[in-house]
Amino acid sequence: MKKWSFLLFVVAFALFLNAGVIHAAVKAPVEPPAPPTLVLDGTVLKPVTAPIILNDYTMVPVRTVADNLGYLIDYDNKKKQVTVTKDSTKILMTIDDKTAFVNGAKLTLQQAPTIRSSYTLVPLRFIESFGVQVYWDSPTRSVFMFSGKSNGNGNSGSGDGGLIGVVDPDEDGSSGGVVDGGNPSDGGESGNPSDGGNPPDGNGTVTTPDLKGQIHEIRYDADTITVKYDGSLTPVTSVLKSPDRIVIDLPSSEFAADFVPALPVTASASKSGELAVTGHEALQKIRYAINTVNPLTMRIVLDLNQQWNFSVTDDAAAHELKIALKKPDPQVYTVVLDAGHGGSDPGAKSITGKWEKQFNLSVVLKVQALLAKESRINLVLTRQGDTYPSLDDRVNLANSLKANLFLSVHANSYKPEINGTETYYNRADSLEFAKLLHKNAVAAAGLKDNGVRTAGYKVIKYTTMPAVLLEVGYLSNKNDEKQLYDDAFQNRVAQAIAASIKQYFGL
Numbered sequence: 001m002k003k004w005s006f007l008l009f010v011v012a013f014a015l016f017l018n019a020g021v022i023h024a025a026v027k028a029p030v031e032p033p034a035p036p037t038l039v040l041d042g043t044v045l046k047p048v049t050a051p052i053i054l055n056d057y058t059m060v061p062v063r064t065v066a067d068n069l070g071y072l073i074d075y076d077n078k079k080k081q082v083t084v085t086k087d088s089t090k091i092l093m094t095i096d097d098k099t100a101f102v103n104g105a106k107l108t109l110q111q112a113p114t115i116r117s118s119y120t121l122v123p124l125r126f127i128e129s130f131g132v133q134v135y136w137d138s139p140t141r142s143v144f145m146f147s148g149k150s151n152g153n154g155n156s157g158s159g160d161g162g163l164i165g166v167v168d169p170d171e172d173g174s175s176g177g178v179v180d181g182g183n184p185s186d187g188g189e190s191g192n193p194s195d196g197g198n199p200p201d202g203n204g205t206v207t208t209p210d211l212k213g214q215i216h217e218i219r220y221d222a223d224t225i226t227v228k229y230d231g232s233l234t235p236v237t238s239v240l241k242s243p244d245r246i247v248i249d250l251p252s253s254e255f256a257a258d259f260v261p262a263l264p265v266t267a268s269a270s271k272s273g274e275l276a277v278t279g280h281e282a283l284q285k286i287r288y289a290i291n292t293v294n295p296l297t298m299r300i301v302l303d304l305n306q307q308w309n310f311s312v313t314d315d316a317a318a319h320e321l322k323i324a325l326k327k328p329d330p331q332v333y334t335v336v337l338d339a340g341h342g343g344s345d346p347g348a349k350s351i352t353g354k355w356e357k358q359f360n361l362s363v364v365l366k367v368q369a370l371l372a373k374e375s376r377i378n379l380v381l382t383r384q385g386d387t388y389p390s391l392d393d394r395v396n397l398a399n400s401l402k403a404n405l406f407l408s409v410h411a412n413s414y415k416p417e418i419n420g421t422e423t424y425y426n427r428a429d430s431l432e433f434a435k436l437l438h439k440n441a442v443a444a445a446g447l448k449d450n451g452v453r454t455a456g457y458k459v460i461k462y463t464t465m466p467a468v469l470l471e472v473g474y475l476s477n478k479n480d481e482k483q484l485y486d487d488a489f490q491n492r493v494a495q496a497i498a499a500s501i502k503q504y505f506g507l
Contacts (some may be wrong), residue, residue, distance in 0.1 A: 343388030348413035418447030
Protein backbone atom coordinates (compact mmCIF):
# COMPACT_ATOMS: atom_id res chain seq x y z
CA MET A 1 0.00 0.00 0.00
CA LYS A 2 2.80 2.39 0.89
CA LYS A 3 4.54 1.50 -2.39
CA TRP A 4 1.43 2.45 -4.41
CA SER A 5 1.02 5.68 -2.43
CA PHE A 6 4.62 6.59 -3.21
CA LEU A 7 4.12 5.89 -6.93
CA LEU A 8 0.96 8.01 -7.04
CA PHE A 9 2.86 10.84 -5.38
CA VAL A 10 5.63 10.59 -7.97
CA VAL A 11 3.15 10.60 -10.87
CA ALA A 12 1.23 13.57 -9.44
CA PHE A 13 4.46 15.50 -8.91
CA ALA A 14 5.57 14.78 -12.46
CA LEU A 15 2.23 15.94 -13.83
CA PHE A 16 2.52 19.10 -11.74
CA LEU A 17 5.96 19.85 -13.16
CA ASN A 18 4.82 19.09 -16.68
CA ALA A 19 1.78 21.33 -16.32
CA GLY A 20 4.07 24.08 -15.09
CA VAL A 21 6.27 23.67 -18.15
CA ILE A 22 3.26 23.71 -20.47
CA HIS A 23 1.82 26.75 -18.71
CA ALA A 24 5.14 28.54 -18.99
CA ALA A 25 5.33 27.70 -22.69
CA VAL A 26 1.84 29.08 -23.30
CA LYS A 27 2.49 32.24 -21.35
CA ALA A 28 5.94 32.94 -22.78
CA PRO A 29 5.69 36.22 -24.71
CA VAL A 30 6.21 36.05 -28.44
CA GLU A 31 8.26 39.03 -29.55
CA PRO A 32 6.67 40.67 -32.60
CA PRO A 33 8.83 41.11 -35.69
CA ALA A 34 10.52 44.48 -36.09
CA PRO A 35 8.75 46.98 -38.38
CA PRO A 36 10.00 46.90 -41.97
CA THR A 37 12.79 49.35 -42.85
CA LEU A 38 12.13 51.82 -45.67
CA VAL A 39 15.06 52.58 -47.97
CA LEU A 40 14.72 55.12 -50.80
CA ASP A 41 17.60 55.35 -53.30
CA GLY A 42 20.00 54.02 -50.67
CA THR A 43 18.82 56.34 -47.88
CA VAL A 44 17.09 54.87 -44.82
CA LEU A 45 13.91 56.87 -44.23
CA LYS A 46 12.57 57.77 -40.82
CA PRO A 47 8.81 57.20 -41.23
CA VAL A 48 6.26 59.37 -39.44
CA THR A 49 4.75 56.14 -38.12
CA ALA A 50 6.03 52.57 -38.32
CA PRO A 51 5.02 50.37 -41.27
CA ILE A 52 2.73 47.50 -40.33
CA ILE A 53 1.65 44.11 -41.68
CA LEU A 54 -2.12 44.07 -42.27
CA ASN A 55 -3.84 40.96 -43.62
CA ASP A 56 -0.44 39.71 -44.87
CA TYR A 57 0.21 42.99 -46.76
CA THR A 58 2.96 45.45 -45.88
CA MET A 59 1.41 48.87 -45.24
CA VAL A 60 3.66 51.95 -45.36
CA PRO A 61 2.97 55.62 -44.46
CA VAL A 62 2.23 57.43 -47.70
CA ARG A 63 3.40 60.72 -46.13
CA THR A 64 7.03 59.64 -45.74
CA VAL A 65 7.40 58.30 -49.27
CA ALA A 66 5.46 61.11 -50.95
CA ASP A 67 7.38 63.86 -49.18
CA ASN A 68 10.75 62.43 -50.14
CA LEU A 69 9.64 62.21 -53.78
CA GLY A 70 8.34 65.79 -53.88
CA TYR A 71 4.62 65.01 -53.96
CA LEU A 72 1.95 67.14 -52.28
CA ILE A 73 -0.64 65.44 -50.09
CA ASP A 74 -4.12 66.70 -49.35
CA TYR A 75 -6.73 65.09 -47.09
CA ASP A 76 -10.48 65.69 -47.22
CA ASN A 77 -11.86 64.75 -43.81
CA LYS A 78 -15.49 64.73 -44.91
CA LYS A 79 -14.88 62.36 -47.81
CA LYS A 80 -11.99 60.51 -46.10
CA GLN A 81 -10.06 61.00 -49.34
CA VAL A 82 -6.31 61.39 -49.77
CA THR A 83 -5.06 63.21 -52.88
CA VAL A 84 -1.40 62.97 -53.90
CA THR A 85 -0.21 65.28 -56.69
CA LYS A 86 2.98 66.18 -58.51
CA ASP A 87 3.15 67.94 -61.89
CA SER A 88 0.58 66.15 -64.09
CA THR A 89 0.22 63.12 -61.79
CA LYS A 90 -2.83 62.91 -59.54
CA ILE A 91 -3.51 59.96 -57.24
CA LEU A 92 -6.82 59.72 -55.38
CA MET A 93 -7.58 57.16 -52.68
CA THR A 94 -10.20 56.75 -49.95
CA ILE A 95 -9.69 55.39 -46.45
CA ASP A 96 -11.03 51.82 -46.08
CA ASP A 97 -11.76 51.60 -49.82
CA LYS A 98 -9.72 49.39 -52.15
CA THR A 99 -10.61 51.52 -55.19
CA ALA A 100 -8.08 54.22 -56.12
CA PHE A 101 -7.60 56.45 -59.15
CA VAL A 102 -4.30 57.32 -60.85
CA ASN A 103 -4.82 60.18 -63.33
CA GLY A 104 -8.49 59.19 -63.52
CA ALA A 105 -7.76 55.52 -64.23
CA LYS A 106 -9.40 53.13 -61.77
CA LEU A 107 -7.10 50.86 -59.78
CA THR A 108 -8.01 48.14 -57.27
CA LEU A 109 -5.64 47.93 -54.30
CA GLN A 110 -4.60 44.72 -52.58
CA GLN A 111 -5.56 46.24 -49.23
CA ALA A 112 -7.59 49.37 -48.50
CA PRO A 113 -5.70 52.41 -47.14
CA THR A 114 -5.96 52.66 -43.37
CA ILE A 115 -5.13 55.14 -40.61
CA ARG A 116 -2.67 54.50 -37.80
CA SER A 117 -1.61 57.17 -35.30
CA SER A 118 -3.31 59.82 -37.47
CA TYR A 119 -1.32 58.88 -40.58
CA THR A 120 -2.46 57.19 -43.78
CA LEU A 121 -0.89 53.83 -44.62
CA VAL A 122 -1.14 52.24 -48.08
CA PRO A 123 -0.12 48.86 -49.52
CA LEU A 124 3.55 48.67 -50.38
CA ARG A 125 2.93 47.83 -54.04
CA PHE A 126 0.75 50.92 -54.46
CA ILE A 127 3.90 53.02 -53.97
CA GLU A 128 4.84 52.01 -57.52
CA SER A 129 2.13 54.47 -58.64
CA PHE A 130 4.57 57.18 -57.53
CA GLY A 131 6.94 56.18 -60.31
CA VAL A 132 9.34 54.12 -58.20
CA GLN A 133 10.46 50.51 -58.31
CA VAL A 134 9.73 48.61 -55.10
CA TYR A 135 11.52 45.50 -53.80
CA TRP A 136 10.84 43.55 -50.60
CA ASP A 137 13.86 41.90 -48.99
CA SER A 138 12.50 39.25 -46.64
CA PRO A 139 15.72 38.31 -44.75
CA THR A 140 16.36 41.91 -43.66
CA ARG A 141 12.67 42.93 -43.60
CA SER A 142 13.52 45.94 -45.77
CA VAL A 143 11.60 47.79 -48.45
CA PHE A 144 13.96 49.06 -51.15
CA MET A 145 12.58 51.82 -53.38
CA PHE A 146 14.34 53.26 -56.42
CA SER A 147 13.16 56.51 -58.01
CA GLY A 148 15.97 56.95 -60.52
CA LYS A 149 16.77 60.36 -59.00
CA SER A 150 19.43 61.36 -56.51
CA ASN A 151 20.74 64.42 -54.73
CA GLY A 152 24.26 65.77 -54.80
CA ASN A 153 25.43 63.17 -52.31
CA GLY A 154 24.14 60.28 -54.35
CA ASN A 155 21.13 59.93 -52.06
CA SER A 156 17.53 60.82 -52.65
CA GLY A 157 15.61 62.87 -50.12
CA SER A 158 16.61 64.08 -46.69
CA GLY A 159 16.13 60.77 -44.96
CA ASP A 160 13.89 62.22 -42.28
CA GLY A 161 10.70 63.07 -44.11
CA GLY A 162 11.50 66.71 -43.41
CA LEU A 163 7.95 67.69 -42.52
CA ILE A 164 6.44 68.83 -39.28
CA GLY A 165 2.85 68.17 -38.27
CA VAL A 166 0.21 65.48 -38.34
CA VAL A 167 -1.20 65.72 -41.84
CA ASP A 168 -4.04 63.24 -41.84
CA PRO A 169 -7.46 63.30 -40.14
CA ASP A 170 -7.89 64.87 -36.73
CA GLU A 171 -9.89 63.01 -34.11
CA ASP A 172 -12.75 65.47 -34.29
CA GLY A 173 -13.03 65.17 -38.07
CA SER A 174 -12.01 68.78 -38.69
CA SER A 175 -9.27 69.66 -41.13
CA GLY A 176 -6.91 70.82 -38.38
CA GLY A 177 -3.41 70.70 -39.79
CA VAL A 178 -3.61 71.25 -43.50
CA VAL A 179 -2.66 68.26 -45.53
CA ASP A 180 -0.87 69.66 -48.53
CA GLY A 181 2.62 68.31 -48.29
CA GLY A 182 3.88 69.75 -45.04
CA ASN A 183 1.72 72.38 -43.43
CA PRO A 184 1.09 73.98 -40.07
CA SER A 185 -0.59 71.49 -37.81
CA ASP A 186 -1.91 71.24 -34.31
CA GLY A 187 -1.64 67.50 -34.19
CA GLY A 188 2.04 66.80 -33.56
CA GLU A 189 5.30 66.63 -35.44
CA SER A 190 7.70 64.36 -37.22
CA GLY A 191 11.40 64.69 -37.82
CA ASN A 192 11.62 67.84 -35.69
CA PRO A 193 14.35 68.11 -33.04
CA SER A 194 12.88 68.95 -29.65
CA ASP A 195 15.10 72.01 -29.36
CA GLY A 196 14.26 73.31 -32.81
CA GLY A 197 17.78 72.44 -33.94
CA ASN A 198 18.97 70.80 -37.09
CA PRO A 199 17.91 67.39 -38.38
CA PRO A 200 20.19 64.78 -39.87
CA ASP A 201 20.52 64.95 -43.63
CA GLY A 202 20.34 61.91 -45.91
CA ASN A 203 23.82 60.81 -44.81
CA GLY A 204 23.07 61.00 -41.09
CA THR A 205 25.18 64.15 -40.59
CA VAL A 206 23.93 67.38 -39.03
CA THR A 207 23.59 70.51 -41.15
CA THR A 208 23.17 74.13 -40.12
CA PRO A 209 20.33 75.98 -41.86
CA ASP A 210 21.25 79.19 -43.66
CA LEU A 211 18.79 81.51 -41.92
CA LYS A 212 18.00 84.70 -43.82
CA GLY A 213 14.94 85.99 -42.00
CA GLN A 214 13.45 86.06 -38.50
CA ILE A 215 9.70 86.58 -38.10
CA HIS A 216 8.77 88.93 -35.26
CA GLU A 217 5.03 89.32 -35.80
CA ILE A 218 2.03 88.16 -37.83
CA ARG A 219 -1.08 90.31 -37.61
CA TYR A 220 -4.34 90.70 -39.49
CA ASP A 221 -6.22 93.91 -40.15
CA ALA A 222 -8.63 95.07 -42.86
CA ASP A 223 -8.07 92.38 -45.50
CA THR A 224 -4.29 92.41 -45.00
CA ILE A 225 -1.96 89.98 -43.23
CA THR A 226 1.27 91.73 -42.22
CA VAL A 227 4.46 89.80 -41.46
CA LYS A 228 7.14 91.82 -39.58
CA TYR A 229 10.65 90.46 -40.00
CA ASP A 230 14.38 91.07 -39.84
CA GLY A 231 16.79 90.08 -42.59
CA SER A 232 15.25 89.11 -45.92
CA LEU A 233 12.38 86.95 -47.13
CA THR A 234 11.74 85.22 -50.43
CA PRO A 235 8.06 84.21 -50.35
CA VAL A 236 6.83 81.26 -52.42
CA THR A 237 3.05 81.15 -52.86
CA SER A 238 0.60 78.43 -53.90
CA VAL A 239 -3.16 77.94 -53.99
CA LEU A 240 -4.83 74.72 -52.83
CA LYS A 241 -8.41 73.47 -53.12
CA SER A 242 -10.76 71.13 -51.24
CA PRO A 243 -10.67 72.97 -48.93
CA ASP A 244 -9.57 76.33 -50.35
CA ARG A 245 -6.28 77.65 -48.96
CA ILE A 246 -3.59 80.19 -49.77
CA VAL A 247 -0.11 79.01 -48.79
CA ILE A 248 2.94 81.27 -48.35
CA ASP A 249 6.27 79.56 -47.74
CA LEU A 250 9.19 81.57 -46.34
CA PRO A 251 12.36 79.52 -46.95
CA SER A 252 15.33 80.03 -44.62
CA SER A 253 13.19 81.77 -42.01
CA GLU A 254 12.36 81.10 -38.36
CA PHE A 255 10.28 82.52 -35.50
CA ALA A 256 12.11 85.22 -33.57
CA ALA A 257 12.36 84.88 -29.79
CA ASP A 258 9.93 87.80 -29.35
CA PHE A 259 7.41 86.50 -31.91
CA VAL A 260 3.89 87.95 -31.56
CA PRO A 261 1.41 86.44 -30.96
CA ALA A 262 3.35 84.14 -28.62
CA LEU A 263 3.33 80.48 -29.64
CA PRO A 264 1.06 78.33 -27.46
CA VAL A 265 2.82 76.29 -24.82
CA THR A 266 1.35 73.11 -26.31
CA ALA A 267 2.90 74.02 -29.64
CA SER A 268 6.34 74.93 -28.34
CA ALA A 269 7.87 71.73 -29.69
CA SER A 270 6.27 71.84 -33.12
CA LYS A 271 6.45 75.63 -33.33
CA SER A 272 2.97 76.25 -34.69
CA GLY A 273 0.10 78.55 -33.91
CA GLU A 274 -2.93 80.24 -35.41
CA LEU A 275 -4.97 83.44 -35.50
CA ALA A 276 -8.76 83.30 -35.48
CA VAL A 277 -10.50 85.57 -37.97
CA THR A 278 -14.06 86.86 -37.64
CA GLY A 279 -16.18 88.95 -39.97
CA HIS A 280 -14.40 88.18 -43.25
CA GLU A 281 -16.41 86.82 -46.17
CA ALA A 282 -13.81 84.20 -47.08
CA LEU A 283 -10.91 84.12 -44.60
CA GLN A 284 -11.60 81.80 -41.65
CA LYS A 285 -8.25 81.32 -39.96
CA ILE A 286 -4.51 82.08 -40.28
CA ARG A 287 -2.11 79.29 -39.34
CA TYR A 288 1.67 79.30 -39.21
CA ALA A 289 4.36 76.76 -38.43
CA ILE A 290 7.84 75.60 -39.25
CA ASN A 291 7.13 73.51 -42.34
CA THR A 292 10.46 71.90 -43.17
CA VAL A 293 13.69 71.86 -41.21
CA ASN A 294 16.23 71.26 -43.95
CA PRO A 295 16.18 74.01 -45.10
CA LEU A 296 14.30 75.65 -42.23
CA THR A 297 11.10 77.03 -43.76
CA MET A 298 8.17 78.82 -42.19
CA ARG A 299 4.75 78.35 -43.75
CA ILE A 300 1.68 80.57 -43.43
CA VAL A 301 -1.70 79.10 -44.41
CA LEU A 302 -4.85 81.14 -44.95
CA ASP A 303 -7.91 78.92 -44.51
CA LEU A 304 -10.77 80.03 -46.76
CA ASN A 305 -14.37 79.00 -47.29
CA GLN A 306 -14.18 79.89 -50.99
CA GLN A 307 -11.62 80.85 -53.61
CA TRP A 308 -10.20 84.36 -53.12
CA ASN A 309 -7.73 86.64 -54.87
CA PHE A 310 -4.57 87.87 -53.15
CA SER A 311 -1.29 89.67 -53.74
CA VAL A 312 2.02 89.57 -51.86
CA THR A 313 4.27 92.63 -51.59
CA ASP A 314 7.55 92.97 -49.72
CA ASP A 315 8.52 96.36 -48.28
CA ALA A 316 12.19 95.66 -47.60
CA ALA A 317 12.77 99.12 -46.10
CA ALA A 318 10.00 98.67 -43.52
CA HIS A 319 10.74 94.94 -43.12
CA GLU A 320 7.10 94.11 -43.75
CA LEU A 321 5.63 91.42 -45.98
CA LYS A 322 1.98 92.15 -46.79
CA ILE A 323 -0.55 89.60 -48.05
CA ALA A 324 -3.52 91.58 -49.36
CA LEU A 325 -6.85 89.82 -49.89
CA LYS A 326 -9.15 90.98 -52.67
CA LYS A 327 -12.64 89.73 -53.48
CA PRO A 328 -12.56 88.04 -56.89
CA ASP A 329 -14.71 89.27 -59.72
CA PRO A 330 -17.88 87.16 -59.84
CA GLN A 331 -17.25 84.12 -62.02
CA VAL A 332 -19.90 83.05 -64.49
CA TYR A 333 -20.32 79.27 -64.65
CA THR A 334 -21.49 77.59 -67.84
CA VAL A 335 -23.77 74.64 -67.21
CA VAL A 336 -25.00 72.41 -70.04
CA LEU A 337 -28.34 70.84 -69.13
CA ASP A 338 -29.35 67.91 -71.29
CA ALA A 339 -32.90 66.57 -71.60
CA GLY A 340 -32.24 63.00 -72.63
CA HIS A 341 -33.58 61.58 -75.93
CA GLY A 342 -36.06 63.73 -77.95
CA GLY A 343 -37.48 63.89 -81.48
CA SER A 344 -37.01 60.61 -83.31
CA ASP A 345 -35.63 59.03 -80.12
CA PRO A 346 -38.52 58.97 -77.62
CA GLY A 347 -36.65 57.00 -74.97
CA ALA A 348 -38.46 54.50 -72.78
CA LYS A 349 -42.24 54.10 -72.81
CA SER A 350 -44.11 54.22 -69.52
CA ILE A 351 -46.68 51.64 -68.43
CA THR A 352 -49.46 54.11 -69.30
CA GLY A 353 -48.06 54.93 -72.74
CA LYS A 354 -46.16 58.15 -72.00
CA TRP A 355 -42.65 58.72 -73.35
CA GLU A 356 -39.48 59.38 -71.40
CA LYS A 357 -38.50 62.32 -73.65
CA GLN A 358 -41.54 64.26 -72.39
CA PHE A 359 -40.58 63.84 -68.74
CA ASN A 360 -36.93 64.74 -69.36
CA LEU A 361 -37.73 67.97 -71.19
CA SER A 362 -40.41 69.02 -68.71
CA VAL A 363 -37.98 68.80 -65.78
CA VAL A 364 -35.16 70.55 -67.67
CA LEU A 365 -37.42 73.47 -68.65
CA LYS A 366 -38.47 73.85 -65.01
CA VAL A 367 -34.79 73.99 -63.98
CA GLN A 368 -34.19 76.63 -66.66
CA ALA A 369 -36.99 78.77 -65.22
CA LEU A 370 -35.62 78.45 -61.69
CA LEU A 371 -32.11 79.54 -62.73
CA ALA A 372 -33.16 82.24 -65.20
CA LYS A 373 -32.31 85.08 -62.80
CA GLU A 374 -28.98 83.63 -61.65
CA SER A 375 -26.52 86.07 -63.23
CA ARG A 376 -23.53 83.82 -62.44
CA ILE A 377 -24.96 80.76 -64.17
CA ASN A 378 -24.96 80.58 -67.96
CA LEU A 379 -27.42 77.74 -68.54
CA VAL A 380 -27.28 76.11 -71.98
CA LEU A 381 -29.84 73.48 -73.00
CA THR A 382 -29.00 70.75 -75.52
CA ARG A 383 -32.63 70.89 -76.62
CA GLN A 384 -35.58 73.13 -75.79
CA GLY A 385 -38.22 71.27 -77.76
CA ASP A 386 -38.97 67.88 -79.27
CA THR A 387 -35.76 67.62 -81.28
CA TYR A 388 -33.00 65.04 -81.31
CA PRO A 389 -29.41 66.24 -81.10
CA SER A 390 -27.14 63.20 -81.39
CA LEU A 391 -25.02 62.10 -78.46
CA ASP A 392 -21.96 63.46 -80.29
CA ASP A 393 -23.77 66.80 -80.72
CA ARG A 394 -24.41 67.00 -76.99
CA VAL A 395 -20.81 66.13 -76.10
CA ASN A 396 -19.37 68.54 -78.68
CA LEU A 397 -21.62 71.37 -77.48
CA ALA A 398 -20.42 71.04 -73.89
CA ASN A 399 -16.77 70.65 -74.84
CA SER A 400 -16.78 73.56 -77.31
CA LEU A 401 -18.30 75.84 -74.66
CA LYS A 402 -15.65 74.68 -72.16
CA ALA A 403 -18.57 74.24 -69.80
CA ASN A 404 -18.02 73.98 -66.07
CA LEU A 405 -20.66 71.30 -65.57
CA PHE A 406 -22.79 68.87 -67.60
CA LEU A 407 -26.02 67.22 -66.40
CA SER A 408 -28.25 64.84 -68.34
CA VAL A 409 -31.78 64.16 -67.01
CA HIS A 410 -33.52 60.83 -67.65
CA ALA A 411 -36.16 58.39 -66.42
CA ASN A 412 -35.40 54.68 -66.34
CA SER A 413 -37.12 51.47 -67.42
CA TYR A 414 -36.59 47.82 -66.47
CA LYS A 415 -38.56 45.11 -64.68
CA PRO A 416 -41.91 46.20 -63.12
CA GLU A 417 -40.69 45.52 -59.57
CA ILE A 418 -37.56 47.70 -59.92
CA ASN A 419 -37.91 51.31 -58.78
CA GLY A 420 -36.00 54.25 -57.37
CA THR A 421 -33.54 57.05 -58.11
CA GLU A 422 -29.92 56.60 -59.15
CA THR A 423 -27.12 58.90 -60.28
CA TYR A 424 -24.30 57.96 -62.65
CA TYR A 425 -20.81 59.35 -63.19
CA ASN A 426 -17.78 58.13 -65.16
CA ARG A 427 -14.67 60.02 -64.00
CA ALA A 428 -13.30 60.86 -60.58
CA ASP A 429 -13.75 64.61 -61.17
CA SER A 430 -17.53 64.05 -61.45
CA LEU A 431 -18.03 62.22 -58.17
CA GLU A 432 -18.40 65.30 -55.99
CA PHE A 433 -21.32 66.70 -57.98
CA ALA A 434 -22.84 63.22 -58.40
CA LYS A 435 -23.02 62.76 -54.64
CA LEU A 436 -24.41 66.24 -54.04
CA LEU A 437 -27.06 65.94 -56.75
CA HIS A 438 -28.07 62.44 -55.70
CA LYS A 439 -28.57 63.41 -52.09
CA ASN A 440 -30.81 66.35 -53.03
CA ALA A 441 -32.71 64.47 -55.75
CA VAL A 442 -33.52 61.51 -53.50
CA ALA A 443 -34.78 63.84 -50.77
CA ALA A 444 -36.97 65.72 -53.26
CA ALA A 445 -38.33 62.71 -55.15
CA GLY A 446 -38.95 60.55 -52.13
CA LEU A 447 -38.35 57.40 -54.16
CA LYS A 448 -36.08 54.48 -53.28
CA ASP A 449 -32.40 55.42 -53.00
CA ASN A 450 -30.45 53.27 -55.48
CA GLY A 451 -27.18 55.09 -54.85
CA VAL A 452 -24.44 56.74 -56.91
CA ARG A 453 -23.03 54.46 -59.61
CA THR A 454 -20.40 54.47 -62.35
CA ALA A 455 -21.29 53.93 -66.02
CA GLY A 456 -19.85 54.48 -69.50
CA TYR A 457 -22.67 56.57 -70.96
CA LYS A 458 -21.24 58.62 -73.81
CA VAL A 459 -22.42 62.01 -72.60
CA ILE A 460 -20.67 61.61 -69.23
CA LYS A 461 -17.64 59.73 -70.53
CA TYR A 462 -16.48 61.99 -73.36
CA THR A 463 -17.36 65.40 -71.97
CA THR A 464 -14.28 67.09 -70.52
CA MET A 465 -15.87 68.68 -67.47
CA PRO A 466 -17.57 67.14 -64.42
CA ALA A 467 -20.55 65.30 -65.93
CA VAL A 468 -23.43 63.40 -64.33
CA LEU A 469 -26.51 61.52 -65.56
CA LEU A 470 -29.57 61.45 -63.29
CA GLU A 471 -32.18 58.67 -63.54
CA VAL A 472 -35.03 60.13 -61.49
CA GLY A 473 -37.29 57.04 -61.39
CA TYR A 474 -38.61 54.03 -63.33
CA LEU A 475 -41.30 54.43 -65.98
CA SER A 476 -41.80 50.66 -65.83
CA ASN A 477 -42.77 50.78 -62.15
CA LYS A 478 -46.38 51.59 -61.28
CA ASN A 479 -45.56 53.70 -58.21
CA ASP A 480 -42.66 55.62 -59.80
CA GLU A 481 -44.46 56.31 -63.09
CA LYS A 482 -47.49 57.80 -61.38
CA GLN A 483 -45.28 60.38 -59.68
CA LEU A 484 -42.91 61.08 -62.57
CA TYR A 485 -45.65 62.77 -64.57
CA ASP A 486 -47.05 64.67 -61.59
CA ASP A 487 -46.39 68.41 -61.92
CA ALA A 488 -45.68 68.94 -58.20
CA PHE A 489 -43.22 66.03 -58.23
CA GLN A 490 -41.40 67.48 -61.25
CA ASN A 491 -41.22 70.87 -59.55
CA ARG A 492 -39.54 69.31 -56.49
CA VAL A 493 -37.01 67.47 -58.64
CA ALA A 494 -36.28 70.63 -60.65
CA GLN A 495 -35.75 72.59 -57.45
CA ALA A 496 -33.34 69.91 -56.20
CA ILE A 497 -31.35 70.07 -59.45
CA ALA A 498 -31.20 73.87 -59.40
CA ALA A 499 -30.16 73.91 -55.75
CA SER A 500 -27.44 71.30 -56.41
CA ILE A 501 -25.95 73.37 -59.22
CA LYS A 502 -25.85 76.46 -57.03
CA GLN A 503 -24.39 74.58 -54.08
CA TYR A 504 -21.72 72.99 -56.26
CA PHE A 505 -20.46 76.43 -57.32
CA GLY A 506 -20.87 77.93 -53.86
CA LEU A 507 -23.62 80.33 -54.91
